[in-house]
Amino acid sequence: MTRFILADLRRLWAGSLVIVLLIAFATALGVAVTLQERALRLGSARAADRFDLVVGAPGSETQLLLSSVFLQPSPLPLMPGNVLGKLAADPRVAWAAPVGFGDSFSGYPIVGTSTALTTNLSALKEGRVFSKAGEAVIGAGVTLPLGYEVKPTHGLAALGGETHTELAYRITGRMAATGTSWDRAILVPIQSVWNLHGMGGHADEHDHAAEAHHAEDPGHEDHAGGHGHGHVDPDAPLDENWTAEAPGLPAILVKPKTIADAYKLRQDYRGNGTLAVFPGEVLTNLYATLGDAKRVLSAVAVGAQILVAAAVLMVTVMHIGQRRRQIGALRAFGAPQSAVLAIVWLELFILIALGILFGFAIGYGAAMMLSAMFSGESGIVLPVGFIRDDLKSVAAIVLFSAMLALAPALLAYRQSPAAALRA
Amino acid sequence: MLSLELSRISVSYPGLLSPVLDIPSLAIAAGSRIAVTGASGSGKSTLVSILTGLERCAAGGSIRWGDADIAGMSERGRDRWRGAHIGLIMQDFHLFPGLSAVDNILLPARLSRAMKPGDPDRALMLLYAVGLCRADQKIETMSRGEMQRVAIARALLRKPGVLIADEPTASLDSESGDAVARLLIDLSVSNESTLIVVSHDPRLTGQLDRRITLSAGRVASDRAHREKAA
Numbered sequence: 001m002t003r004f005i006l007a008d009l010r011r012l013w014a015g016s017l018v019i020v021l022l023i024a025f026a027t028a029l030g031v032a033v034t035l036q037e038r039a040l041r042l043g044s045a046r047a048a049d050r051f052d053l054v055v056g057a058p059g060s061e062t063q064l065l066l067s068s069v070f071l072q073p074s075p076l077p078l079m080p081g082n083v084l085g086k087l088a089a090d091p092r093v094a095w096a097a098p099v100g101f102g103d104s105f106s107g108y109p110i111v112g113t114s115t116a117l118t119t120n121l122s123a124l125k126e127g128r129v130f131s132k133a134g135e136a137v138i139g140a141g142v143t144l145p146l147g148y149e150v151k152p153t154h155g156l157a158a159l160g161g162e163t164h165t166e167l168a169y170r171i172t173g174r175m176a177a178t179g180t181s182w183d184r185a186i187l188v189p190i191q192s193v194w195n196l197h198g199m200g201g202h203a204d205e206h207d208h209a210a211e212a213h214h215a216e217d218p219g220h221e222d223h224a225g226g227h228g229h230g231h232v233d234p235d236a237p238l239d240e241n242w243t244a245e246a247p248g249l250p251a252i253l254v255k256p257k258t259i260a261d262a263y264k265l266r267q268d269y270r271g272n273g274t275l276a277v278f279p280g281e282v283l284t285n286l287y288a289t290l291g292d293a294k295r296v297l298s299a300v301a302v303g304a305q306i307l308v309a310a311a312v313l314m315v316t317v318m319h320i321g322q323r324r325r326q327i328g329a330l331r332a333f334g335a336p337q338s339a340v341l342a343i344v345w346l347e348l349f350i351l352i353a354l355g356i357l358f359g360f361a362i363g364y365g366a367a368m369m370l371s372a373m374f375s376g377e378s379g380i381v382l383p384v385g386f387i388r389d390d391l392k393s394v395a396a397i398v399l400f401s402a403m404l405a406l407a408p409a410l411l412a413y414r415q416s417p418a419a420a421l422r423a
Numbered sequence: 424m425l426s427l428e429l430s431r432i433s434v435s436y437p438g439l440l441s442p443v444l445d446i447p448s449l450a451i452a453a454g455s456r457i458a459v460t461g462a463s464g465s466g467k468s469t470l471v472s473i474l475t476g477l478e479r480c481a482a483g484g485s486i487r488w489g490d491a492d493i494a495g496m497s498e499r500g501r502d503r504w505r506g507a508h509i510g511l512i513m514q515d516f517h518l519f520p521g522l523s524a525v526d527n528i529l530l531p532a533r534l535s536r537a538m539k540p541g542d543p544d545r546a547l548m549l550l551y552a553v554g555l556c557r558a559d560q561k562i563e564t565m566s567r568g569e570m571q572r573v574a575i576a577r578a579l580l581r582k583p584g585v586l587i588a589d590e591p592t593a594s595l596d597s598e599s600g601d602a603v604a605r606l607l608i609d610l611s612v613s614n615e616s617t618l619i620v621v622s623h624d625p626r627l628t629g630q631l632d633r634r635i636t637l638s639a640g641r642v643a644s645d646r647a648h649r650e651k652a653a
Contacts, residue, residue, distance in 0.1 A: 001533065001534060003522065003526060004519065004530060004534070007519065007520070007521030007522050008521065010521055011520055011521045325517070326517070329513070329517035330534065331477070331502065332475065332477055332511055332513075333506070333511060333517070333530075333531035333577070334503070334505045334506020334507070334509075334531045334534075334535050334537075334581075335506070335531060335534035335535060336502045336503065336506075336534070337498065337499065339534040339535070343534075416477075417477050418472040418477040418478040421472075421513075422468065
């Protein structure tokens with residue numbers, strides 16, 4: 001019987017191939033949507049997982065999360081600089097690191113922060129943490145060598161930002177991969193960012209020119225002549241004793257000591273000019289939106305699958321019609337009805353199963369490709385993978401197609417051989 | 424070798440006033456060689472369907488091959504009985520492309536799960552007996568005459584008690600037709616099968632013992648045809 005089925009499929013290879021491809025693409029669509037959505041969810045959750053609490057100025061929670069955790073360039077309102085000093089001194093806080101953005105270098109965001117972050121976010125893979133104003137540590141995904149001099153561009157070069165000529169950062173260390181957007185970041189001392197943008201906190205003029213990234217600076221209009229660039233001494237030692245006079249900040253990443261501390265801190269820093277958020281919580285809200293999008297895409301995929309199932313069914317029923325004589329002859333030579341049923345069912349089921357198999361492979365490949373593209377752009381690693389529950393859906397699909405394949409098989413089973421031979 | 428007794432056979436189709444086949448009784452002795460002729464539409468193909476159990480007759484009829492009445496059998500029972508006892512040869516062969524000659528011969532036995540250990544050897548022997556020697560030649564590369572010879576070998580594989588051929592030479596040229604006719608008669612003798620041939624071909628029907636002529640579903644004439652045998 002196997003030989004007969006194989007000979008049959010070989011004979012009808014073109015039609016069989018079309019059926020396999022149709023099914024493969026319909027399956028791949030559904031698989032890719034599911035995998036990609038899961039990867040996005042998992043990847044962003046993992047990326048946000050390293051950041052327990054983010055404190056920023058009141059505004060959009062989502063924007064705060066996107067800017068601080070995922071390093072999306074966007075203007076954030078600033079909060080008073082003294083918040084950092086308060087948080088750093090808080091006994092419930094393990095470490096608190098400021099985040100200041102605005103500059104970039106060949107597509108990599110330059111993020112001003114403190115040694116608290118560079119030592120705690122991940123271990124250094126090579127080199128050492130910055131110790132002077134003119135030094136920088138790069139994420140694992142930044143393809144620059146140690147010792148390289150980075151000349152920051154104001155804003156994004158692609159958007160026509162000018163290059164700061166006052167200071168070049170020398171790369172002194174590279175962090176291990178974290179699977180977050182920070183893998184693509186160039187981390188520099190925040191003092192340098194402040195100074196570069198003429199906001200030199202306690203050292204320079206006390207104008208609090210909160211201009212770190214073209215933010216609409218609430219209330220501080222006293223900043224004359226575009227953004228005045230301050231002088232920065234690259235060999236100046238770091239001063240991480242945050243005082244009340246520190247300039248305004250877009251965000252502070254906080255690692256609380258315990259979960260209870262985290263909740264208390266969040267409560268304490270909501271209101272009074274600050275907004276504290278749990279990245280996980282904000283992500284959950286984002287996922288609700290993502291879930292809606294996924295539902296739409298899934299509906300499209302399911303629609304495509306139903307169309308393909310109908311097309312395949314139609315083709316096979318027509319095909320059975322054309323093979324009436326052959327099936328009648330099989331019966332006439334003594335093949336039992338069960339053999340006819342098995343042949344027709346197996347032929348179709350083999351094609352469908354092949355299609356589903358290829359579909360999963362294509363869908364997996366497509367999701368991998370999309371994830372790799374996304375990771376290259378954002379630094380966030382999107383883990384594409386099947387989970388145990390997928391086995392259930394595979395089983396469901398296979399079972400469903402087995403039933404579907406039964407329809408033409410029963411048609412052939414019930415066919416009278418005498419009538420088929422006369423046709 | 425099986426004998427046949429038909430009684431009260433009637434086959435009608437809805438929408439047709441008279442039955443397409445109406446045979447009150449007909450007997451065929453075991454081992455005889457019968458020709459069935461008649462104009463097209465006279466019921467010859469229906470008779471083949473009835474004799475092979477592919478079609479059911481109206482209630483009350485009996486189709487007795489040897490000791491078995493296939494009219495009373497279930498569909499599955501008739502399939503099994505047909506596979507074991509009837510060798511069928513049809514005008515357009517119904518061989519299966521993509522399979523070799525020997526695989527075609529073995530296919531019905533395989534599908535019925537009735538393969539016996541000696542069957543592959545017997546298939547080669549039969550192939551040789553019908554004058555073919557390339558067992559693994561693909562069927563679609565053969566001439567029509569060769570195809571019909573493979574079909575004869577296939578019909579004989581399970582040593583059927585009856586060999587039924589429906590217009591076996593109608594789609595062949597005269598030379599191949601002669602060869603096929605000779606093979607049919609010789610092999611039915613050597614395999615001890617009753618032979619029933621539906622044919623218009625006088626070169627074939629003329630060599631058989633008895634000729635039954637059908638007309639409008641009834642037996643119009645039935646006479647022994649001894650003079651040519653010998």
